Amino acid sequence: MTDPDPRTPPYALTIASSDSGGGAGIQADLKTMTRLGVYGGSVVVGVTAQNTAGVRSTHVLPTEEVRAQFEAVREDFDVGAVKLGMLATAGAIETVDDCLDGYDGPVVVDPVMVATSGDRLLEADAVDAYADLFSQATLVTPNADETEELTGEWPDSEAARAAAADRFFEWGADAVLFKGGHVEDADAAADEVRDVLVTPDGTETFASERVETDVTHGSGCTLSSAIAARLARGDDLSTAVERGVSFVRATIAAPADVGEKGSVNHLVESEGTVGEFRVEPN
């Protein structure tokens, strides 16, 4: 597929929270969308005081403010895809669910619960609210901890992923991408990471060499927003996941040496990125 015309770019929307440090959250989403040639808009759900070392505090906006932002965007832009990130509270999850009732484009749900730093980003009583929201999802992108918290399954084998995927399908999701970053997959080689896409029609595995690194702050946000950007560009789901996975791997392989702990690097070149950047992998 050719690059989008920058004068008439596809539009994608992130509904998520701000990371003041810029490595994750809305900042990672907008950088990702921009690098993939997509015009990104944002509905801010919450604001975190955060850097590469951790989250210091969180402030969640009133739900009317979340709805007002969504309506302002919907009335003006042709939203090609939506990505959901840190929604923080049950009230925000319910509001976003309600807003999306009138939207029929693709929706990628990253069920953010805990930051890479270990800080909790979702109130404990909000986990159940996700079950309803998943009915909006074209794709859910849980990591292993989120999969376990939501379904009770630790997704390190085909059988466990199939059982977990069935739960997501019962909740109404169309597809699930199980992220392999923090899993020792029973079916994978020792130096391999496997991200596994499960739909009611079958399973597709995206395998690549594991990058030995602790610098993954922002990787989940980057992957889900890259997939949303690719969907806004017109890719089918499998192609969007393949391109999203390849972009996030590139951002992990050439980390940004910023702050105490660093973050993934959106300045990297990868298939489908636009603009002139030269960052070599480590």
Ligand SMILES: Cc1ncc(COP(=O)(O)O)c(N)n1
């Ligand atoms: C605002 C916000 N949203 C999401 C994440 C998760 O990202 P990560 O797991 O990379 O820390 C985060 N840390 N902050």
